[in-house]
Amino acid sequence: MSQRIERIELWHVNVPLPAPFWPSWIPGYPQTHVAQTVARVYAGDGLVGETGGPAFTTERRGLGDLLGGFLLGLPADDIGVLRQRLREASYLGWRNWWLEAAWWDLAGKLAGKPVYQLLQREPATVLKAPVYASSGSLKPLEERRRYLDEIRAMGFGAVKVRVKYPTVAEDLALVRGVRAHLGDDFVIGVDANQGWPVSLFGANPAWDLERATAFARGCDELGVAWLEEPLDMHDWRGMAALRERVRTPIAGGELHGAWHELAPLFEHGSLDKYQPDAMFSGLTVARQVMDECRRRDLDFTPHTWSNGFNMVVNLHAFAAWERRKLLEYPYEPPGFVPAAREGIMPAIPVNADGTIDVPQAPGLGLQLDERLLRRHGKRFHVATPARVAVRAIREKGLRAALLLKRAKEQAGG
Ligand SMILES: [Mg+2]
Structure with a gap:
């Protein structure tokens, strides 16, 4: 019999940033920490699997109570059955x-x-x-120049900048300035x-197809390698129409949670260009x-943007793609830097040739x-079969708890 899950630990982790970071995707909000929920999954004989999901704060406090009964006892090597259990747990409204x-x-x-070799x-x-260096804040060119010089000196040959100004002219002026600064x-x-x-914290200039088209035509002239999320993630037709109108490749898909959404x-x-995040959708x-x-x-x-786990897990997905070109490397000093991004694991440095090492x-x-x-x-939950059993007996009585246990064993965990 294959090894089975016998213990799950959940941790709230909150790593302070060295300085506040202002993400362009939440206008008006200063991010001060990298918050995440870390899970350690034990399968006996010293075998442990680890992951860490992006969090806002401690919103997953009750997650262990929900998941313990679903995940304990599962085979350690059957990702299909795990996905089925996560799907069942998600009916209550929680994607994990x-x-x-x-x-x-x-x-x-x-x-x-x-x-990555299992995925290939x-x-x-x-x-x-x-x-590529993925900047995260909306910054005027005068403030952005030093960053551009810094990433070039670090070895990067590619960058992603953010636009979110009130007018298309301002957005294009920024990209034009970045192109002029970096060269062709x-x-x-x-x-x-x-x-x-x-x-929630500030106005978010919303684009329609016409605004996206006007901006993308400017990108055509400036040799922009890709335009990411120019429209709402569910505006499939709008993005398809935009693709017909412009030469700049259109990218997106970062927050979809399942295949049927993609x-x-x-x-x-x-x-x-498809950019799913394996922490939001699963590696499968x-x-x-x-x-x-x-x-x-x-x-x-x-x-890859969120935390060190996101970086590493998506790095494996990227390494499995035989036609890989450039992977996102979130970097926006002084706040969002690798030491804080990775936080509880060694920071992933950029090599002088603009690459990062793939874990072997x-x-x-x-x-x-x-x-x-x-x-x-802070460890906030430990799920073990004994604890799940005690809870079931308390809630349902001994007889029903034993029947449930037997039914679950017969169903294969
Ligand atoms: Mg993005």
Whole structure:
């Protein structure tokens, strides 16, 4: 019998940034911490899978109560059954595909292979991944110049800038200035962050197809390598129409949670470049997107912004894509820097050739720093079969609890 899940620990982790960071996608909001929920999944014989999902604060406080009964006892090597359980748990309104990465970590450790090799369709060793510097704040050119010089000196040959000014003329002026500063050879992507608007703390200029077209035509002239999220994430037809009108490749898909949310983008021909985030969709879906991109001769490069787990998990997805070009490397000093982004694991440095190293250890190759985990984190839930049993007996009585246990065992965990 394969190894089964016998214990799950959940942690709130909140890593302070060295300075406030102002994400362009939440106008008016200063981010001061990288908040995440870390899960450790134990399968016996010292086998542990780890993952960390983006959080806002401690909103997952009750998650362990929900998931303990669903996930304890599952086979450590069956990601299909895990996804079914996560789906069942999601009917109550909670998406937790970020947990899937822990099972891939377990699967890689059991197979003695890095996760990217489990995801590949053709076996290959991938040592390095080319990255682009992904800025995160809306900054005028005068403030952006120093950043552009810095990333070029670091070895980057590609950058992504954000636009969100009230007028298309201001947005284009920024991109024009960045192009003039960097010269014609530097790769420039632009993110409009129109996909999943948040206007809780400030106005969020919303684009329609005409505004997106006007901006994208300007991008055509400036040799922009891709335009990301120019319209709402569900405006499949609008993005398809935009694609017909302009030459600049259209990108998106970063926050979709499942294949059925991504499939309409393919069906409508909405995007040139697919950017699912394997922590929001699960690695299984990221691989489905890869397969579809291969079939349709489209581009794939996952979203990585959030925390160190997001960076590493999506790095594995990217390394598995044989036509990989550039992966997102979130970087917006002085606030959003690798040491804070990774937070409780070693920071991932950029090599002088504009690449990052792909982990080669079995599993995800994470190396959590226990000291930092304890400093920035607090364990808030431990799920074990005994605890789940005690709860079931208290709630349902001994007889019903025993019947449930037997039924679950007969159903295979
Ligand atoms: Mg984006």
